Amino acid sequence: MNGGLLVAGTTSDAGKSVVTAGICRWLVRQGVKVAPFKAQNMSLNSFVTREGAEIGRAQAMQAQACRIEPTALMNPVLLKPGSDRSSQVVLMGKPVGEMSARGFFGESEGASPGERLHGGRQQALLGTVLDCLAELRGTYDAVICEGAGSPAEINLRRTDIVNMGIARNARLPVLVVGDIDRGGVFASFFGTVALLSPEDQELVAGFLVNKFRGDVSLLEPGLDMLHGLTGRRTYGVLPFRHGLGIDEEDGLRVSLRGTVRESTVAAPVGEDVLRVAVCAIPLMSNFTDVDALAAEPGVVVRFVDRPEELADADLVVVPGTRGTVGALRWLRERGLADAVARRAAEGRPVLGVCGGFQILGEHIEDEVESRAGHVDGLGLLPVRVRFAREKTLTRPVGEALGEYVEGYEIHHGVADVTGGEPFITDGAGHLLDGCRVGAVWGTHWHGSLESDGFRRAFLREVAAAAGRRFVPAPDTSFAALREEQLDLLGDLIEQHADTDALWRLIESGAPQGLPFIPPGAPA
Numbered sequence: 135m136n137g138g139l140l141v142a143g144t145t146s147d148a149g150k151s152v153v154t155a156g157i158c159r160w161l162v163r164q165g166v167k168v169a170p171f172k173a174q175n176m177s178l179n180s181f182v183t184r185e186g187a188e189i190g191r192a193q194a195m196q197a198q199a200c201r202i203e204p205t206a207l208m209n210p211v212l213l214k215p216g217s218d219r220s221s222q223v224v225l226m227g228k229p230v231g232e233m234s235a236r237g238f239f240g241e242s243e244g245a246s247p248g249e250r251l252h253g254g255r256q257q258a259l260l261g262t263v264l265d266c267l268a269e270l271r272g273t274y275d276a277v278i279c280e281g282a283g284s285p286a287e288i289n290l291r292r293t294d295i296v297n298m299g300i301a302r303n304a305r306l307p308v309l310v311v312g313d314i315d316r317g318g319v320f321a322s323f324f325g326t327v328a329l330l331s332p333e334d335q336e337l338v339a340g341f342l343v344n345k346f347r348g349d350v351s352l353l354e355p356g357l358d359m360l361h362g363l364t365g366r367r368t369y370g371v372l373p374f375r376h377g378l379g380i381d382e383e384d385g386l387r388v389s390l391r392g393t394v395r396e397s398t399v400a401a402p403v404g405e406d407v408l409r410v411a412v413c414a415i416p417l418m419s420n421f422t423d424v425d426a427l428a429a430e431p432g433v434v435v436r437f438v439d440r441p442e443e444l445a446d447a448d449l450v451v452v453p454g455t456r457g458t459v460g461a462l463r464w465l466r467e468r469g470l471a472d473a474v475a476r477r478a479a480e481g482r483p484v485l486g487v488c489g490g491f492q493i494l495g496e497h498i499e500d501e502v503e504s505r506a507g508h509v510d511g512l513g514l515l516p517v518r519v520r521f522a523r524e525k526t527l528t529r530p531v532g533e534a535l536g537e538y539v540e541g542y543e544i545h546h547g548v549a550d551v552t553g554g555e556p557f558i559t560d561g562a563g564h565l566l567d568g569c570r571v572g573a574v575w576g577t578h579w580h581g582s583l584e585s586d587g588f589r590r591a592f593l594r595e596v597a598a599a600a601g602r603r604f605v606p607a608p609d610t611s612f613a614a615l616r617e618e619q620l621d622l623l624g625d626l627i628e629q630h631a632d633t634d635a636l637w638r639l640i641e642s643g644a645p646q647g648l649p650f651i652p653p654g655a656p657a
Contacts, residue, residue, distance in 0.1 A: 135166070135275040137640040140301045140337075142281035144312040144322035149344040151192040152623055153311050153372070154280045158199040159624030160633065161276060161640075169274040170196030173263040174211040174282060174296040176221065178419040178456055182542040186527045187227020188212060191422060192280070199620045207266045211259055211295075215417065216456055216503075226262070229525050260295045264303055271304075276640055279306060285338075286329040288655055298334040307339045307644035309369060309636075315345035320356055324651070327364055331655040339644040340366040342631065345374045365649040369639070370631030375622065402432025404605030408597060410435045411447035413474075413490075416464050417456035420544070423487055424451060426583040429615050430593065431607045441473035448600035449483045450474060452490030454580065458519075458547065459504035462493050462511065471512055478514045483573040483596045491568065491576035492519045492547045502546050515569055515576050516553035521546045530579065533561040535595065537587035541579030543567075549578065558582070573599040584612045 141157070143150040154170060161168040172193055181194035187206035197204035206227035213221040220234045270277045285297035285308070293299075301308050310326055312319040323341050330338065341360070346353065350371050357368045402408075410427055414437040421437075428435040436443075444450055452474065455461040465471040478484055486494040495517030498509045502521040511519070523546070531540040534557055549567075557568030557577055568577030573596075583589045590606040597604040627633065 135641060136271055137276035138271060138279065138304065138306045139276070139640045140279045140281055140297070140306040140308045141342075142285045142297055142301075142308050142310050142326075142338075144284055144310060144319070144326050145316070146283050148311045148313045149372075150280050150282075150311055151196070153342060153344065153627075154278050155192075155196045155199040155620060156623035156627040157278050157636070158196055159620050160627040161278070162200050163624055163628075167275040168200050169202060169270045169277050170200060170208055170280065171267055171270055171277050172209050172280040172282070172296065173267070173300050174213065174259075175209050176213040176215065176282065178214055178417060179422055180212060180214065180224075180420065180544055182527050182529050182544060183227065184529060185227070186529070188224050188229075188525075188527050188544055189227060191420070195620075196278075196280070198616065199623065207270055210263050210266045214419075214456055222456075225259070227527070260299065260303070263295050263300060267300065267304055278640075281308075284326060285310070285334070286326045288329055291331075291655060298330065298337070301337050302333060305643060306337065307639050308337045309339060309342055309639070311342045311344050313344050314353075315347070315374060319343060320360055323360060324363060327366070328651045328653065329655060332650050334655070335650055336648055337644050338366065338648070339369075339639050341368045343368060343371040346371050347374045364651055367635070369636055370627070372626050372630050375626065400431035402604060403607045404432070404597075405603040406597070407432045407434055408448045408593065408600070408602055408604045409446060410449045410451060411438045411444050412436065412451045412453055413465065413470055414439045415453065415455050415461035415490075417461065419454040419456050419489070420487075420580045421453055423453060423580055423583060426589055426612045427593075429612055430589070430610055432604060433593070439468060439470070441469040444470070444473045444477065448602055448604075449485060449596045450477060452484070452486040452493055454488035454490060454544075456489075457504065458489040458492050459498060459500055459506045459509050461489060462498075462509065465493065465512075475512055475514065478572070478574045481573050481599060483599045484514065484575070486515070486574075486576040488543075488545050488578050488580060489547070491515070491517070491578055492545075492549065494574065494576050495519050495549070498547070500547075514574050515571055516551065517569060517576065518550045518552065519547045520550070522548050526578075530566060532558045532566045534558045534582070534588055535591035537585065537591050539579070539582050539585040539588040541577075541582040541585075543578050544580065545578055547578075586611055586613075 141150050141154045158168050170193055175190035177190045179191040180188050181191045183204050189209035193209040194204040210226055212224035215221045223230050223233050281297040312322050327338055424435050427433050494514045495511040496513050497511055498519045500506050500521040526543050526545050528543045551569045554569035554571040556565040557570050558566045560566050593606045
């Protein structure tokens with residue numbers, strides 16, 4: 135078997151990542167050797183592979199669904215936004231520079247010299263992307279690819295390498311996912327097909343409805359009409375499930391300010407709950423770091439952007455960010471910087487992760503990310519940060535609070551720790567990363583709270599400093615919970631999709647003779 139499938143979507147956030155993971159988990163449970171693939175990803179949530187390559191966290195999660203180690207082959211191009219108009223380009227796991235959208239998607243009149251040098255870079259990357267996909271297809275029985283945004287973004291079709299561009303070059307059948315919870319799913323399905331060229335339409339096999347609530351029989355007349363209009367069938371209707379947004383691609387939207395990270399919070403083991411407030415700083419990266427906290431019974435995690443929202447928090451987290459200096463300015467403008475400093479002076483817990491750790495330090499020298507030069511930090515930790523042009527990408531292990539801890543590092547900032555207590559050590563007391571002053575902790579290590587023993591020890595310290603009678607559950611395993619979520623995704627595919635038809639699609643490609651739906655893509 136040398137199968138493949140492209141999971142596209144009517145919009146961003148239609149559920150492509152979790153559907154791809156669900157198909158991967160369903161296949162691997164059938165004994166299929168399967169791998170995920172996303173040619174180009176735009177995300178501030180990233181991960182470091184064993185070989186030290188940076189890829190999107192969604193692809194790392196999908197690799198886990200496949201029960202394999204993630205590699206750079208699975209996400210050869212990663213774009214990390216630094217503003218509305220520019221991103222850091224990460225190619226095969228390594229940063230290769232900053233680029234504007236104009237320079238990346240194609241050179242145009244008036245482009246800067248840098249844009250002319252890199253003009254049309256996206257199209258030039260098609261060869262690299264196809265080589266990676268071919269290598270995966272030569273190694274695995276099936277490769278389940280994820281698209282980006284919508285395949286009907288006709289303004290970008292000429293240089294597309296992640297949706298129909300790769301489907302046509304690799305002859306992949308396409309399954310279009312639509313989020314019915316948003317409304318307008320039938321129009322979105324029809325319009326997506328109708329805006330594609332005849333060559334692209336030949337590969338669009340059908341549809342998958344995501345996040346349906348209610349009686350499926352009420353939906354069936356619409357699905358029948360959609361089939362009559364497009365000649366394409368619907369491969370399944372997935373019901374709405376809470377808590378499936380694991381390892382999202384994009385930074386948290388402002389509309390989610392104040393949102394609880396998980397929909398339900400299990401009852402605490404002790405007498406108190408523990409309230410965690412995460413500062414929703416601009417260009418927030420790897421906000422999935424707090425998922426392990428939200429998984430603990432009795433821990434309530436919220437994202438906030440006002441100082442008064444810190445008042446009842448037992449722990450304040452300043453998370454990672456793609457723009458440390460800009461986030462520091464934002465914290466000061468909002469009054470959050472003063473609120474965090476008051477907490478520290480009162481001995482109330484604060485944790486800084488990666489960019490958040492740098493913000494808590496004494497000062498930052500940045501001639502790389504913001505080019506702002508010398509900038510004073512919050513001065514809560516004895517740390518001086520200098521931004522290096524080379525990015526640190528590692529998967530370290532160590533010891534903290536007497537417990538084993540592992541994580542991953544993704545940062546340009548180099549920290550010089552000049553005091554305080556060591557936070558993460560090598561087990562012999564030698565500092566590996568971070569520091570602590572009273573109830574203020576800082577570390578560059580993403581993912582450290584996924585280490586169960588360390589997380590429990592840290593929460594005990596937080597509860598003691600906050601005066602809460604909170605007790606961490608003795609048996610919470612974050613890895614086991616993640617596996618349960620991935621199995622639930624596999625169950626959704628197995629129970630609510632036509633898996634026989636899906637198997638034929640993956641194995642044999644799109645059905646022959648699919649009709650053309652006018653008007654098609656404009657010339």
